[in-house]
Amino acid sequence: MTTPSGASDLTGRMLIAMPGMGDERFEQALVFVCAHSDEGAMGLIVNKPSSEVTMTALLEQLSIEPEAEMGDRHVHFGGPVEMGRGFVLHSADYSSELTTLQVDGTFHMTGTLDVLEHIARGDGPADWMAMLGYAGWGPGQLEAELTQNGWLVCDAAPELVFRTPDPEKWGAALKSLGVSAHLLSAEGGSA
Template sequence: MIVPGPGTLLIAEPFLKDPNFMRTVVFLCDHQEEGSFGFVINKTFNHTLDELMNDLEELKLPVYYGGPVQMDTIHFLHQYPELIPGSFQVMDGIYWGGDFETAISLIKEGSLDLNKIRFFIGYSGWGNGQLNDELKEKSWLTAQATRKLVFHKKIEEIWKDALKELGGDYEMMANYPTDPQLN
């Protein structure tokens, strides 16, 4: 098991029943004893960016459900630190946030590859020691994130692909039913 930190993937174990996190993969942006946060990377939200924000009519971009905390905030992950000032490096090649107006302007002018930027509503957060407790309970598997998984073109395959990358017995878990009693 990888020690959690920025750039870690939290992969929900196959039988986790929490509706916010069932079969999800969370990209951890920060992890400290006093708290942790990240974004669910494999759940789309039921509205596009233009439906959530004013003056973005032409931007029908998908928005992902980042998690249940602060569902009134928009965040983004990207691969453009040289173009978007104020970005925070989470890991090599993946950045969080930065100047939102600049990002939107660059998208409108066609300067960004839309496969290299993702918008999230809300985030996943854990209080003091909470994530460590969930890891001890084995609610999550951990793996090192890759750009390929974080910016995966087929979000419905992220959870299975993350398990497959762990290999061994984890690879078999990708095909487990949601409810083992249905087996």
């Protein structure tokens, strides 16, 4: 599928923020694209855990009693849009009775409270991460940022998204493309 601007559909792929993007919220960000069309794009940053919000505290605030062990698992900063809104990016083995976006055969996203209730009971998805907020782009905005070398694109994999430590995800995504983080420059060039 191609968008009108000629960019491929990026749904289910990862955006790797390039140095020098100019927005510190996206510095070394790795964004999972949940939806991309000619109407815009929506994604979740998967490598920026909140320093303040733990899953235990979030569940307590929502009056959900955790039966499963949450440990010190943190909620992630999903992006700068609607930061009071929560999302769970998870494996395809779970689907909400209310609403789940089936991104592809590997990843799903649920933005309703029931997924947190299932996670708290221990019968939710096998792999998951909770986020507050999301990254959003209007029509043509993401395509323009790609043209201006703001992002690299790589395939998404559960190992990268759910099992790689957050501080290592950006570099691991670059490595999946054969790119060394040490060789990247904030200065763009043209031939």
